[in-house]
Amino acid sequence: MLKRTIYVSEAQANLAGKEVIVNGWVHRIREHGEGLTFINVRDRSGVVQVIVNDKSPSQVRQTAKGLKNEYCIGVRGIVRKRDDSLINKDMITGEVEIEASEIEVFSTCDTLPFAISDDKTQAKEDLRLKYRYLDLRSGKMKDNLILRTRFVTAIRKHLDSKGFLEIETPTLIRSTPEGARDFLVPSRLYEGKFYSLPQSPQLYKQLLMVSGLDRYYQVARCYRDEDARGDRQLEFTQLDLEMSFADREDVLSLMEGLFKDVFKEVVNYDLPDKFVRIPYADAMNSYGCDKPDLRFDCRISDFSEELKASSFEKAKAVVCNGGFAKAIRLPLLDKSKPYSRKQLEEYLEEAKIYKNKTGFFLKAEKEGNGLALSGSAAKFFDAGQQAAIISKFALEEGDALLVVADEKWKAACAQAGSMRSRMGAQLGLTQGKGFAFCWIVDFPLFSYNEELGHWEAEHHMFSRPKKEHMEYLDTDPGKVLGDLYDLVLNGYEVASGSVRINEIELQEKIFEICNYSKERAQKAFGFLLEAFRYGAPPHAGIAPGIDRMCMIIQNETSIKEVIAFPKNTFAVSPMDESPSEVSEEQLRELHLIIDAKERK
RNA sequence: GAGGGUGUAGCGAAGCUGGUUAUCGCGCUGGCCUGUCACGCCGGAGAUCGAGGGUUCGAGCCCCUUCACUCUCGCCA
Numbered sequence: 001m002l003k004r005t006i007y008v009s010e011a012q013a014n015l016a017g018k019e020v021i022v023n024g025w026v027h028r029i030r031e032h033g034e035g036l037t038f039i040n041v042r043d044r045s046g047v048v049q050v051i052v053n054d055k056s057p058s059q060v061r062q063t064a065k066g067l068k069n070e071y072c073i074g075v076r077g078i079v080r081k082r083d084d085s086l087i088n089k090d091m092i093t094g095e096v097e098i099e100a101s102e103i104e105v106f107s108t109c110d111t112l113p114f115a116i117s118d119d120k121t122q123a124k125e126d127l128r129l130k131y132r133y134l135d136l137r138s139g140k141m142k143d144n145l146i147l148r149t150r151f152v153t154a155i156r157k158h159l160d161s162k163g164f165l166e167i168e169t170p171t172l173i174r175s176t177p178e179g180a181r182d183f184l185v186p187s188r189l190y191e192g193k194f195y196s197l198p199q200s201p202q203l204y205k206q207l208l209m210v211s212g213l214d215r216y217y218q219v220a221r222c223y224r225d226e227d228a229r230g231d232r233q234l235e236f237t238q239l240d241l242e243m244s245f246a247d248r249e250d251v252l253s254l255m256e257g258l259f260k261d262v263f264k265e266v267v268n269y270d271l272p273d274k275f276v277r278i279p280y281a282d283a284m285n286s287y288g289c290d291k292p293d294l295r296f297d298c299r300i301s302d303f304s305e306e307l308k309a310s311s312f313e314k315a316k317a318v319v320c321n322g323g324f325a326k327a328i329r330l331p332l333l334d335k336s337k338p339y340s341r342k343q344l345e346e347y348l349e350e351a352k353i354y355k356n357k358t359g360f361f362l363k364a365e366k367e368g369n370g371l372a373l374s375g376s377a378a379k380f381f382d383a384g385q386q387a388a389i390i391s392k393f394a395l396e397e398g399d400a401l402l403v404v405a406d407e408k409w410k411a412a413c414a415q416a417g418s419m420r421s422r423m424g425a426q427l428g429l430t431q432g433k434g435f436a437f438c439w440i441v442d443f444p445l446f447s448y449n450e451e452l453g454h455w456e457a458e459h460h461m462f463s464r465p466k467k468e469h470m471e472y473l474d475t476d477p478g479k480v481l482g483d484l485y486d487l488v489l490n491g492y493e494v495a496s497g498s499v500r501i502n503e504i505e506l507q508e509k510i511f512e513i514c515n516y517s518k519e520r521a522q523k524a525f526g527f528l529l530e531a532f533r534y535g536a537p538p539h540a541g542i543a544p545g546i547d548r549m550c551m552i553i554q555n556e557t558s559i560k561e562v563i564a565f566p567k568n569t570f571a572v573s574p575m576d577e578s579p580s581e582v583s584e585e586q587l588r589e590l591h592l593i594i595d596a597k598e599r600k
Numbered sequence: 601g602a603g604g605g606u607g608u609a610g611c612g613a614a615g616c617u618g619g620u621u622a623u624c625g626c627g628c629u630g631g632c633c634u635g636u637c638a639c640g641c642c643g644g645a646g647a648u649c650g651a652g653g654g655u656u657c658g659a660g661c662c663c664c665u666u667c668a669c670u671c672u673c674g675c676c677a
Contacts, residue, residue, distance in 0.1 A: 032640095034633090036634040038637065049637065086636085090637085112627075124607095
């Protein structure tokens with residue numbers, strides 16, 4: 001077998017005259033009559049041109065004649081520097097070519113189900129997933145996976161330098177009743193019992209803190225049996241991390257240092273030393289979500305007072321009855337293309353996805369020497385109110401103001417936020433803006449579940465209430481803010497963490513507020529509570545999502561693009577067709593089928 | 601659980617208001633070509649228009665049903 005001596009991208013001018021062997025796939029063939037053939041050979045490093053001409057050995061000419069796309073081959077040859085006129089500047093190896101002296105075909109290739117290419121006319125995702133091994137031959141997918149491994153390696157290097165231990169935790173664990181749906185694994189040895197695949201190694205990492213392994217991390221696979229999305233798969237990878245004797249500040253600055261280091265090393269991008277911190281309530285009010293895209297500003301403002309003063313009875317009623325109104329200015333960037341009614345209504349449609357019922361727009365138009373508002377709702381605001389609105393929102397001619405109102409604060413924010421996102425995309429405000437990190441802090445610890453009629457942990461039940469809010473635990477849980485933090489990058493939540501509870505009493509109190517009886521809590525989390533009896537250190541942690549961060553770095557819009565073998569939107573792998581049926585025998589063994597006679 | 605979008609040759613697409621033999625590019629295939637590099641040139645094969653039903657003299661196009669994929673809401677501590 002012709003065994004590789006170099007990756008093709010290493011075929012550079014300094015090897016001119018030397019014999020090399022490359023292994024790879026036939027990327028493209030260009031035949032020029034009998035005497036001259038060019039073969040582009042591709043391996044994971046790139047592409048190089050192999051040349052076969054009338055001076056080549058007859059074996060080589062014969063073999064070259066039979067080559068087709070994607071044959072897997074080995075080529076022995078001499079690296080030749082190309083004449084200046086023949087240099088291909090678009091190719092990394094464009095200054096050289098390999099003059100073949102031997103070609104070995106390792107394996108032929110059927111006609112491909114789709115072209116292996118990087119351009120936009122590539123096959124649809126479904127087909128790409130079915131033939132994922134071919135899809136991964138494309139330069140883009142290879143680049144994405146290589147970036148991913150470099151990203152993880154850089155993280156390991158940094159954390160190792162900070163004294164962190166990489167420790168594996170089990171993936172067959174006890175099912176915990178809270179949070180997302182668990183994937184369950186039936187036990188063969190114990191009829192009617194199940195393991196669960198971890199949604200995160202949360203409890204184990206806290207136990208490692210009790211063990212005194214005070215700086216832990218793990219590149220951990222996590223599983224959640226929920227519907228997939230562009231940025232969500234049922235299995236995904238998190239950098240799970242926990243540290244003892246640490247407070248919020250320690251975790252935040254560790255992460256800032258980590259990502260500053262990693263982004264410099266992996267994509268040569270300079271991040272600031274500190275990331276902006278925004279309290280949750282401010283983020284909701286100003287950006288309409290808890291994961292704002294800070295690549296552009298365009299803040300949302302309150303519009304309640306303006307509505308209250310107006311004669312727009314329908315919208316006014318919403319705020320007068322305790323509701324909320326939010327407005328966002330849509331600047332007219334191209335003065336020659338004023339916004340049409342239809343365009344503005346498309347923005348309001350965006351808000352309707354989040355159940356908006358009351359929305360309208362106002363447009364600033366020239367009137368006399370100044371500006372006045374137009375649009376079907378303008379008549380509800382008198383001249384003085386219009387002037388005040390124009391000045392408050394700094395509206396210029398042609399700008400529009402998009403307004404939504406809703407009984408619920410969160411809903412009103414989300415509706416305005418969805419319009420803001422559309423603005424960013426449509427006006428191209430995010431293009432070429434690099435990486436905008438921020439922290440969202442001070443999340444509420446609990447939210448009230450109307451359906452179940454009790455409080456629930458907003459993040460999880462092991463997060464610590466802020467010191468100054470402890471007093472509200474008994475009186476008004478909704479008022480309690482937690483020592484919680486999310487890391488946000490370009491509009492995506494990329495990490496989530498908290499300072500944890502390490503006292504039994506407080507932990508039990510939180511369980512109680514979340515409607516966990518002592519018995520139920522004991523049954524589900526007894527081992528954690530017990531561990532807290534034995535000198536549990538204060539600790540805090542975080543878990544950045546590896547897939548999402550790689551997706552953003554590579555400017556992809558789906559995490560499938562940075563996962564080698566992802567599932568589709570219906571949780572199916574079109575390639576191996578999992579999930580699949582299993583034999584009755586297997587089911588019987590797992591006690592999922594019980595024979596009639598046994599049942600007696 | 602709900603909504604939007606897509607489905608035409610191996611792949612990516614076009615197909616007007618329902619009207620002849622369903623079009624284009626890539627790929628495949630036969631041939632020509634000694635410096636190409638997304639090589640070029642000449643020829644060829646390849647389609648139950650996702651599936652089923654309906655309306656019509658006539659359906660890729662209209663209607664109904666259904667399937668697959670995709671994005672989103674819900675869900676995702």
